[in-house]
Structure formats: C-alpha cells, structure tokens
Amino acid sequence: MAHSLDHVxxxxxxxxxxxxxxxxxxDDMAVTDVAEPFDMSLAAxxxxxSILGRAGLISQEKRGRVKWCKLEPDALRDATVWMQGFGQFDPVNLDAFEAFLEQELKS
Amino acid sequence: MAHSLDHVxxxxxxxxxxxxxxxxxxDDMAVTDVAEPFDMSLAAxxxxxSILGRAGLISQEKRGRVKWCKLEPDALRDATVWMQGFGQFDPVNLDAFEAFLEQELKS
DNA sequence: TGATTACTTAACCGAAAGGTTGACGAAACC
DNA sequence: GGTTTCGTCAACCTTTCGGTTAAGTAATCA
Incomplete structure (x- = not known):
C-alpha cells in the first residue's frame, strides 16, 4: 500500500x-503542455x-529542461478496492466513461 | 449523475x-452511536x-428524536466508473477488503 | 411540568487548499 | 555570452476544512 487513501x-x-x-x-506530457488548456498560471x-505526484498518481522525469509527466494508474488500485468493498457495481462500462470524458473535456 | 465527483x-x-x-x-446507526468511537465532539x-450526505454517500431519516444514518453505496458508482476508466484492476477481492477493514477498525 | 436526551446551528479558531505574482536556476538556442 | 524557455520556489491572499464551545430546538421520560 504505497500511497495513502487520504492523498489519493x-x-x-x-x-x-x-x-x-x-x-x-x-500520452505522457511536458508540464507546459499540461498547463496549456487551463486558464491558470504555470505555477498553479x-x-x-506535485499533489498528483504525492498521491502516486503520476510520476515525473526530467529530461533536459523538459519535465515529463506520466500517468501511474496503479495508484488507483487500493482506492478502487476500497470502494468496491461497498458493493458490486455493473461490469466496467468503458463506453460510459468515454462519453463522460468527452463531455468533461468540452466544458 | 446525481452527485458531483468533487463532492464524492x-x-x-x-x-x-x-x-x-x-x-x-x-447497519444503520443513530448519530450519537456513530460518534461514540471517535475522540471528537458530537458537533464535529x-x-x-452532513458532508457525507451532501455527497450522496449516506441518507438521514429522523424518527422521533433519533436521526438514523443509512449508507447509500450507489453514490460510489460514478466514482468507480471514473476510476476504472484508467485501467482494469483485479476482480474484486472481498477478503482483502475485510482484512483491511478489520485492521482499520482496530487502530 | 420539568429534566433529560438527541442533534443542529452559530461563532470562532488555526491550518491547509487553491490561486496569484515575482524572482530564480538550469538547459537550450543563436 | 546573452537571451529565451521550462519549471520551481517563496511570499502572499482568500476561502475552505476540521475542529472547538455554547446555545437552541424538539422529542421523550418520570
């Protein structure tokens, strides 16, 4: 159990x-590229x-002056297990997730 | 999508x-009984x-002067779907969850 | 009726969250 | 070497969080 549920x-x-x-x-992304779509400073x-990193949800590797961010989905495992203790849900519906994702990115 | 992922x-x-x-x-519990094991005021x-209620994770029903708290695990569904969009994890391991739960309640 | 039980609300407090701007360091470009 | 680019850090500000105590309301008990 690498990272606490609190942080995740x-x-x-x-x-x-x-x-x-x-x-x-x-895909993996540089910090500047991650920031681009947001109406927010780079510092923010x-x-x-760094919060995502502390939770173990991403890792960062610096190559040259560019710092690459990489998703670490395994950090979600403990949280998923915890939540599934509360009941069985439908088998994963990826289509629903895709739709949700599209919706979310649009807003 | 009843309750926001933010709140959940x-x-x-x-x-x-x-x-x-x-x-x-x-089981369902009265507010006072929920509070009993915690080293914290009833108001806290x-x-x-109320935060759990706002997230839809519990419901509360007042019968007489006692307010009963009931788990509403369906509120976890959207969150679970969201998380599973990041990858398939092992099938639910209830035994692991039970062990974790026991550990948690002991500390 | 009077006291007690069950719970919420309000006011307050310190600490953390989420954002800003400005200065800085390190790598890359010309 | 000078300048630009990439990213973090420090200081600050406002809002939210997680707790407290004190007071108040509503139902039950004796």
Missing part, C-alpha cells in the same frame, strides 16, 4: 487534477502536479 | 468519514455526516 482521494477531489489525469491517459499547474 | 472524492478523502462509512456497512461528527 484528496488528489481526485479537484476537477483540474482529474482533467490532467485524463489528458495523461492519451505545477502545484497540482 | 472530497468526502472520501477524510479518514474519519471513511471510518463512518465502514461502520454503516454493518454531525458536520462529517
């Missing part, structure tokens, strides 16, 4: 951070990324 | 609130319960 859930509670995670689902994004 | 994840980020949810897994627990 707290990281997921912010819409900006959830959006960042969804962006990283596509940098803070969000 | 924020509610889950606090260990006291997660412990309350686990207690309610056993009342606030935690």
């Amino acid at each position: 859930f707290a990281a997921l509670a912010d819409p900006t951070r959830r959006a960042i995670l969804m962006m990283l689902l596509e 994004i940098s803070k969000h990324l | 994840f924020a509610a889950l980020a606090d260990p006291t609130r997660r412990a309350i949810l686990m207690m309610l897994l056993e 627990i009342s606030k935690h319960l």
Whole structure:
C-alpha cells in the first residue's frame, strides 16, 4: 500500500487534477503542455502536479529542461478496492466513461 | 449523475468519514452511536455526516428524536466508473477488503 | 411540568487548499 | 555570452476544512 487513501482521494477531489489525469491517459506530457488548456498560471499547474505526484498518481522525469509527466494508474488500485468493498457495481462500462470524458473535456 | 465527483472524492478523502462509512456497512446507526468511537465532539461528527450526505454517500431519516444514518453505496458508482476508466484492476477481492477493514477498525 | 436526551446551528479558531505574482536556476538556442 | 524557455520556489491572499464551545430546538421520560 504505497500511497495513502487520504492523498489519493484528496488528489481526485479537484476537477483540474482529474482533467490532467485524463489528458495523461492519451500520452505522457511536458508540464507546459499540461498547463496549456487551463486558464491558470504555470505555477498553479505545477502545484497540482506535485499533489498528483504525492498521491502516486503520476510520476515525473526530467529530461533536459523538459519535465515529463506520466500517468501511474496503479495508484488507483487500493482506492478502487476500497470502494468496491461497498458493493458490486455493473461490469466496467468503458463506453460510459468515454462519453463522460468527452463531455468533461468540452466544458 | 446525481452527485458531483468533487463532492464524492472530497468526502472520501477524510479518514474519519471513511471510518463512518465502514461502520454503516454493518447497519444503520443513530448519530450519537456513530460518534461514540471517535475522540471528537458530537458537533464535529454531525458536520462529517452532513458532508457525507451532501455527497450522496449516506441518507438521514429522523424518527422521533433519533436521526438514523443509512449508507447509500450507489453514490460510489460514478466514482468507480471514473476510476476504472484508467485501467482494469483485479476482480474484486472481498477478503482483502475485510482484512483491511478489520485492521482499520482496530487502530 | 420539568429534566433529560438527541442533534443542529452559530461563532470562532488555526491550518491547509487553491490561486496569484515575482524572482530564480538550469538547459537550450543563436 | 546573452537571451529565451521550462519549471520551481517563496511570499502572499482568500476561502475552505476540521475542529472547538455554547446555545437552541424538539422529542421523550418520570
């Protein structure tokens, strides 16, 4: 159990951070590129990324002057297990997630 | 989509609130009984319960002078779907959850 | 009726969250 | 070497969080 549920859930509670995670689902990204779609300073994004890092949800590797952000979905495992203890839900519906994702990125 | 992921994840980020949810897994409880194991005022627990209620994770029904708290696990569904969009995890391991729960309640 | 029980609300407090701007360091470009 | 780019850090500000105590309301008990 690498990272506490406290940190993971707290990281997921912010819409900006959830959006960042969804962006990283596509591919690894540099910090500046992560920041681009948001109406927010680079420093703010940098803070969000460090919170995601503390929760273990992403890792960061610096190559040259560019710092690359990589999704680490395994950090979600403990949280998922915890939540599923409360009942069985439908089998994963990826279509629903895709739709939700599209909706979210649009707003 | 009844309750926002913001509220659900924020509610889950606090260990006291997660412990309350686990207690309610056993059975419905009155507010005073929920508060009993915690080293915290009743007012504090009342606030935690209202946060859980706002997230849709519990419902409360007043019968006489007693207010009963009931787990509403369906509120976790959207959050679970969201998280599972990041990858398939092992099938639910209830035994692991039970062990974790026991550990948690002991500490 | 009077006292007690069950709970919420209000006011307050310190600490943390989420944002800003400005200065800085390190790598890359010309 | 000078300048630009990438990113963090420090200081600050406002709002929210998580707790407290004190007071208030509503139902029950004796």
